[in-house]
Amino acid sequence: xxxxxxxxxxxxxxxxxxxxxxxxxxxxxxxxxxxxxxxxxxxxxxxxxxxxxxxxxxxxxxxxxxxxxxxxxxxxxxxxxxxxxxxxxxxxxxxxxxxxxxxxxxxxxxxx
Amino acid sequence: xxxxxxxxxxxxxxxxxxxxxxxxxxxxxxxxxxxxxxxxxxxxxxxxxxxxxxxxxxxxxxxxxxxxxxxxxxxxxxxxxxxxxxxxxxxxxxxxxxxxxxxxxxxxx
Numbered sequence: 001x002x003x004x005x006x007x008x009x010x011x012x013x014x015x016x017x018x019x020x021x022x023x024x025x026x027x028x029x030x031x032x033x034x035x036x037x038x039x040x041x042x043x044x045x046x047x048x049x050x051x052x053x054x055x056x057x058x059x060x061x062x063x064x065x066x067x068x069x070x071x072x073x074x075x076x077x078x079x080x081x082x083x084x085x086x087x088x089x090x091x092x093x094x095x096x097x098x099x100x101x102x103x104x105x106x107x108x109x110x111x112x
Numbered sequence: 113x114x115x116x117x118x119x120x121x122x123x124x125x126x127x128x129x130x131x132x133x134x135x136x137x138x139x140x141x142x143x144x145x146x147x148x149x150x151x152x153x154x155x156x157x158x159x160x161x162x163x164x165x166x167x168x169x170x171x172x173x174x175x176x177x178x179x180x181x182x183x184x185x186x187x188x189x190x191x192x193x194x195x196x197x198x199x200x201x202x203x204x205x206x207x208x209x210x211x212x213x214x215x216x217x218x219x220x221x
Contacts (some may be wrong), residue, residue: 033207040214043199044211045209048208056206099143099207103154104154105126107152
């Protein structure tokens with residue numbers, strides 16, 4: 001009964017570098033969501049997958065952000081040419097296509 | 113777009129009852145969720161209301177009035193471990209969540 005896992009837990013990068021954040025959802029969960037959470041704020045929706053299909057990417061801030069879930073399980077959120085304003089906690093959540101989302105521990109991204 | 117309002121801070125004593133209110137404005141409403149988040153932890157699901165009325169789960173209850181665009185989370189018999197941030201969130205058509213800014217609950221001994 002493992003929960004949602006994310007890696008790395010902490011990522012420090014220099015401005016202009018690309019980063020890839022990984023999410024391993026609960027086994028069997030068909031829905032996967034990516035959120036970004038600033039300190040003292042609620043999570044902000046980025047994108048959503050149903051199986052391998054990206055159903056909604058309306059929350060991605062700009063075209064430097066992309067996500068994939070090629071086999072309907074593990075997902076990767078990629079940020080190209082990182083900027084300091086990208087620094088935040090990035091969380092993924094998975095669901096059995098119900099209204100309960102299970103959140104992972106997050107990846108704390110710091111862009112120097 | 114969607115927006116939610118909830119108080120930023122609430123303080124109560126152990127054993128008391130506290131109510132955290134949430135009002136929302138949304139172009140399409142499917143339901144209201146509540147999540148708890150302890151410092152340094154991940155949000156965890158508490159409750160979901162799609163229809164008007166009260167949902168009870170142990171010490172926690174959640175209420176929704178769709179006509180008033182309003183809901184609340186009621187926490188009874190407060191314990192020290194209930195000190196955390198509480199977020200209301202509106203559900204979108206694909207079950208994506210739009211969260212409020214959160215209410216920091218402090219439970220005093």
